[in-house]
């Protein structure tokens with residue numbers, strides 16, 4: 001991907017100003033958390049400056065946050081004794097409690113969004129991803145609007161944005177482990193409405209949060225398999241927890257928690273598991289293929305997907321699939337010299353002309369970060385959590 005030059009961009013903007021109807025900007029997988037050890041977002045300075053730069057542009061801007069904007073899944077809940085816990089039964093009250101922790105930990109971002117929608121020409125969209133299913137609660141949507149002090153220009157279109165032949169979706173519906181049953185978004189539990197998460201998300205919340213707090217940096221490293229191959233202890237813990245959760249889901253939970261619908265046996269999912277094991281079919285890039293097959297007949301021209309944290313432009317005939325990657329803190333591990341290079345932040349830019357003509361690009365938003373050494377980080381994970389936050393100009397709340 002080519003580096004963008006913001007100066008050049010603004011000249012270009014002025015020269016085509018007359019024809020430009022609006023600009024659609026898409027960011028994905030921002031993953032704002034509570035500012036604790038399970039929160040992987042530290043780019044507050046860069047992200048808020050980026051939003052502020054959009055606010056300053058003269059033409060109308062539609063900013064689409066394409067799912068997993070909020071990391072509700074890994075975000076703790078603060079109980080009445082001020083303890084941080086990870087409950088499994090998520091009511092709208094619990095989601096709003098989490099939202100308040102997120103808004104406090106990332107005030108700069110909320111302030112930037114608030115200023116962005118103060119301009120009447122701008123629109124802000126939040127699409128739902130697998131980390132922010134909590135947005136399905138109308139109460140959560142209302143609370144976000146209240147925090148951003150705007151009712152009219154803050155939108156929650158559900159799973160997708162689809163205007164001007166532009167189709168934007170997070171993409172977890174093409175990932176068999178994380179997709180949701182759209183007909184059963186909520187469950188009834190003790191006369192309360194709670195979120196019905198995919199089996200993998202329930203497992204993450206109830207089994208993996210201790211490990212994440214113990215090794216908060218390791219999960220920021222990709223490729224994950226390579227990281228695990230260099231960190232035997234984390235590999236063993238992940239394997240043990242996964243196997244444990246799998247077996248418990250199968251043999252224990254359905255009986256122990258018979259009346260709790262969040263422990264229902266995911267028979268369909270296990271069927272798919274079994275088929276995949278049999279055919280050794282675990283292609284990582286298959287999401288795009290599934291997406292293509294399902295959306296083949298759509299008339300849209302530009303598709304934007306997130307979820308897998310990849311940056312790419314894939315053209316086929318007159319259509320294009322764009323992926324702007326993630327804004328959370330992530331590192332690429334080099335197997336030869338065992339260095340960790342911070343992954344750059346990207347966004348999708350789509351220009352809609354007066355005659356509905358479209359043009360697009362995937363651009364980087366440059367930040368200054370240094371390269372870490374894997375073996376140092378492995379030894380001093382917490383120290384490097386702080387160092388990374390410091391380099392991004394972020395002050396964590398809880399570590």
Ligand SMILES: [Mn+2]
Pocket residue numbers: 067068129130131170172306307308
């Ligand atoms: Mn996702």
